Amino acid sequence: MASRDSSFSSLTLLFIAFLVFISIPTEAAIKQYQFDIQVKNVSRLCHAKPVVTVNGRFPGPTIYVTEGDRVVVNVTNHAQYNMSIHWHGLKQYRNGWADGPAYITQCPIQTGSSYVYDFNVTGQRGTLWWHAHILWLRATVYGAIVIKPKQGAPPPFPQPSREEIILLGEWWHGDVEKLVNQGANMGVPPSMSDAHTINGKPGPLFPCSEKHTFVMEVEPRKTYLLRIINSALNDELFFAIAGHNMTVVEIDAVYTKPFTTQALLISPGQTTSVLLQANQLPGAGRYFMAARPFKDVPLPVDNKTATAILQYKGIPNTVLPILPQLPAPNDTEFALSYNKKLRSLNSQQYPANVPQKIGRKLFYTIGLGMNPCPTCVNRTRLTASLNNISFVMPQIGLLQAHYFNTTGVFRTDFPDRPRTPFNYTGAPLTTNLETSQGTRLSKVAFNSTVELVLQDTNLLSVESHPFHLHGYNFFVVGTGIGNFDPAKDPAKYNLVDPPERNTVGVPTGGWTAIRFRADNPGVWFMHCHLELHTSWGLKTAFVVEDGPAADQTVLPPPKDLPPC
Structure with a gap:
């Protein structure tokens, strides 16, 4: 009997010790990345052209971190242009040296040189992004930042089955920097972009682009988190998915009061995370995701619609996708009403500390x-x-x-x-x-x-x-x-x-x-x-x-x- 009590006591102590061990917060991890700035031939519409990339990729790699991590990114510039990288939305407390805008917080990284961006991620979680912050080089030099919440602090919305990053961008047939310089010499704006893109691809509505289409496969009755980023240089964009509503749960790495919408408006630099329920009937088909500019004044703009495909598992590629109903390009009323729906969560865990008295x-x-x-x-x-x-x-x-x-x-x-x-x-x-x-x-x-x-x-x-x-x-x-x-x-x-x-x-x-x-x-x-x-x-x-x-x-x- 005494032996059994002793055994029970030992097991209890081991179990308690295990609980104590897993409850002790671990030290922040160091996430290290190597960014090689290099020129690579990239094919999008009807021909390939050399563009500035990170690690040869367009769009560039995603930075994955957890709240509290230290991030170390060694950027080596092999391109002919000077370079700097901005970590858009990261607060960089006391550490503007890692913020990145050229000639504001640093001089640019010259060709053949390197610079290490070393910073902490504190008090932030959600979707942000990074991009070149010199000249117009962010046309092709950009990527996502995903900040996972600390262990034991799950997001205030249902756990999705999977996440997907949706980067909205622009594409020029010609060399962007040459076009900018030509415009400056003439005293006029440079040529507008030739296409918009979703994850670097314009979609099948453009000529010679059938293979340049992003496809996301989903399964019925599952929920997905889309991390949407407007990486375009000059256009606010409407975004929608045919046959599906979206529930907005986060903007600019800040949780929001959830609301459901058929379309969203996202300005350059902004991020919006939404929950998508794959609630169409099994075998329902394929659906276009689409992005198109919002422009409520008569200015020249690339009005073509970029598309990607949401495809239910098991549906053959021969099924024609359905296009969503996007707001009209000049739908100011939708834009204003959409922005009015955005509200901070303002919960006990995530308060909205709005300054009440202004100095x-x-x-x-x-x-x-x-x-x-x-x-x-x-x-x-x-x-x-x-x-x-x-x-x-x-x-x-x-x-x-x-x-x-x-x-x-x-x-x-x-x-x-x-x-x-x-x-x-x-x-x-x-x-x-x-x-x-x-x-x-x-x-x-x-x-x-x-x-x-x-x-x-x-x-x-x-x-x-x-x-x-x-x-x-x-x-x-x-x-x-x-x-x-x-x-x-x-x-x-x-x-x-x-x-x-x-x-x-x-x-x-x-x-x-x-x-x-x-x-x-x-x-x-x-x-x-x-x-x-x-x-x-x-x-x-x-x-x-x-x-x-x-x-x-x-x-x-x-x-x-x-x-x-």
Whole structure:
């Protein structure tokens, strides 16, 4: 009897020890990746062409990490262009050296050189992405980032049977950089893309592209998680799947209150994760996924629809797919109503910590214009500006200049509001309103609360603009059409569960208000994520000062920081 008690006691202790062992949190893993920037011939439509790739792949490899991991990516540049990689949406706390925008947080990686991006993934989980952040090279240099939640903290939605990454992009027949330079020399926009793509493939609606179609096989009655990323350079996109609804559960790596929709709108730089139920009858067939631009102003755009195929297991490829009903290209009503449905989860585990009291209020107008250009064919050149200032890129990294107190690189006098108020969205204006050029930044006190209203204007033309803020998430507390009214519009703000994200669309002829706490010291880029407008100067940066504590200051630069 005593022997059995002893045996039972030993087994109990072993079991308890096992429970204690598995409950002890493991140290963060180090995830290492090698990115080789190289030129490779890639065939998409009717011919192959050399494009810049990562590891010879287009799109590039997916970064898989778990919340809390340390990520080390060694980037070696074998291409003829200088290169930098941005880890879009990762907050990079105190570590702007790993953020990636060329001449903002680093000088680019020159041909034949390497740079190690070394950063931690803290307090984030979900879908983000990475891309080249120099010239227009992100046309082919991009890929997904998937951040798994910590063990024991499953997502607040049903476990899917499988996940799939859906990267939406653009394709040019010609060399993108040559087209951009040709446009700049003429003073006009470069040629628009020749196709849109889904996972790098345009789909069978384009000539010579039958084999260039992404196919996702599903099984009836199973649920799938689609991680959708808009990697396109210049187009907001509608996305839909024939015969199926989607349930939105996450945007920009932030969980949302779920809602079901037949189609979604996604701006360049944004990510949206949806649950898809394969609920069609067995043997039902094949269904097109489709992406098409949203453009509610008469501007030239590649209006062709990119397609992929959702195929039920066992269905032969001879069955013709069904096309989805996408919103009309100019369906502003759908775009506005869709964005209104986005809400933060705001649960006890995932609260929405919206700043309630604001210490600094900013108002930035978005404008397009024309400047004289004696060397251009048209004698003028299109420009873009914030508060009538068109940003001039420096010759060395702004973060480096800030950290080492290098004078003469930038000024910190970017105005909090435009010098000359006007009827921003009234009749079209063709003047520049004294648009100036300069490398002017806004200095922000550490841990201050900031509200920024981005106001579209009718300088040359109204247009929607997706704005991305590096180093931070922010809350989209309000949006509207027309001129922002500081006396009335703040009363309509959502300060309870507004969407939290890193990229937001400013509606055509309207405004968007965002709030964030400036608790990440460094120099952080903010720009329109339409590459065309960014190259014209629609960008600026915040200098967030160091905090009083040692762990509230910018980290020292790495030893292999690329030289200029």
